[in-house]
Amino acid sequence: MLENYIPDEDDKPPIAGTWNRLYAFVLLLHVAIIAALYFFTKVHS
């Protein structure tokens, strides 16, 4: 089914230009949050 899907070219995100860039941003932000929480744990234990 997936191979039949043709992405809509007008379907652009309002920020970051492309969806792939936006996904990368979300995932990198998540990595940064986990790293910050890891640091938070180390500092307070």
Added chain:
Amino acid sequence: MHPLDWTILLLTLFSIVAYGVWKTRHINTTQGYLQGDRDLPWWTIGLSVMATQASAITFLSTPGQAYNDGMRFLQFYFGLPIAMVVLCVFALPLYYKLNVYTAYEFLERRFDLRARSLTAILFLIQRGLAAGLTIYAPSIVLSEIMGWSLDITILLMGIFVIFYTVSGGTKAVSVTQLHQMTIILIGMAVAVGIIIFRIPKDIGFNGAMDIAGQLGKLKVVDTDFSWNNRYNIWSGLIAGTFLFLSYFGADQSQVQRYLSGKSLAQSRMGLLFNGIFKVPMQFMILFAGILVFVFYQFNQPPVHFNKANVLQLEQSSYNGEYQQLTTQYDSVFQLKQTAVRNMLAAERSNDEALRDTSRAQVQGLQQSSASIQAKVDALILKVDEKAVVEDTDYVFLSFIMGYMPIGMIGLLLAIIFSAAWSSTASELSALATTTVVDIYRRSLNQNKSDRHYLITSRLFTVMWGALALFFAYTASLFENLIQAVNVIGSLFYGTILGIFFVAFFMKRIGGRAVFYAALIAEAAVLFMFFLYEYKEEIIEFLGGFAKDSNGWMADSYALAIRGVEIIGNVSYLWYNIFGCLLVMGIAWVIEQVKGEERLKEKG
């Protein structure tokens, strides 16, 4: 409660309900009722998705969990942003392209009617039970803290939400959730601010952090892997991702939220918004519990947080023993307060030896407190053997009622009602949609008028609302409410996710293979849960047989006991992975066998 609290509570709740009903007064088609005319912007979708997941239990139970267990529960949400991205890439484009009402419609196009109906029924069982708990859990806590009758709190939790969901359908759910979530976020932020303000001035925010850290409450990330440790970074990232893929990708209560978007881009943005803000929001809620913990290091906490249990104890013949224990508890608290101050002073003056001694003293006194609390729990059980002594869910509400200023109590109760209503509304709307679209219109009563299906949808919403109220009235309290909801989810989500994974990624597998694989996998997951719940009883039972046997029989029993020990140790989060992998693996095997049979027939 003060009249101002009542005014804030009633005004907030009724204005949101009235707005939802007014805004959706023109809904008169089945599509409008079930899909909300698909005109919502991304911020409404994002807040609606968050509001659906964050039930009242989240705001009652989570701070209490942090109070007792620290912040490690946050790791449970680490898989969520990953799941959001995966769904945006694979599932959303397909759902939009096929213009489906429910996620299960897609399964018929990919497999057959059988796979669609089975998945829809698994969803209806799981979500129907969870809806009862979503109403029951906050009702019982509110009832016991406020002294209201449980019947009344259940009715209050259920009746208004049924009214506006029946009236405006999925759009009423989304527009009310936008306001409910706004109230929730503002209210929680103000609550955290007030708790910080209530910590003694000489301790301050930094001191509070030092105390919580020294007492092990700020361990958010745990990198040690263990199968039976529910919350570590690995279970969060791996099993959590599977759980959230299933919850957001295959649970109609969430799918319906983002399918109401104006466009694919708006729906994607809504999910990514959830992916970015969910972990920080949960951090804030857990952090509120940590601050309450620090607050109670300097203010006498009750020996037991559930007032109803305490009242029953005070009116019993065990009151004398209870009063003695309370006096002991107060003395331990005074000693602990001094020890905590010493620990903080040592920390501030970098005197490591004194800090370690003071910390050991605080920990010893904490154990003494816990032992007195255990004795009180035992007394409560002597008075009423059916009483629930677990009081985690009462910690935060008890704090709100005792220490929040006038006005804030009303606002925080409005948060709890808003959260309960927003989750329940999504659940009822999704249950009705799945019943009508996947079962009634598809298999029982085809080719009727749009008006017929609109009326039927409203009737099914009322039916599911009534069933949820029935479950709520007959349910008994689980050990921990938020875990109970997640356990129920994990029992079914793995199988549902497995069916969707096969649909998306295993192109050669057909409907029959996935149908039987799903049945076997679900049975296996339920069996695992049975072993988890009754591990000790089963081991004792098998041990009895092992004692009386010898030779290969004894070896077999020993092997079975070892198997029960291993499988019975697996925490519920992992069921999501096992269920999913089992469906995929068994479906693949069945398809291979079928392929060989076909070859033989041809040969």
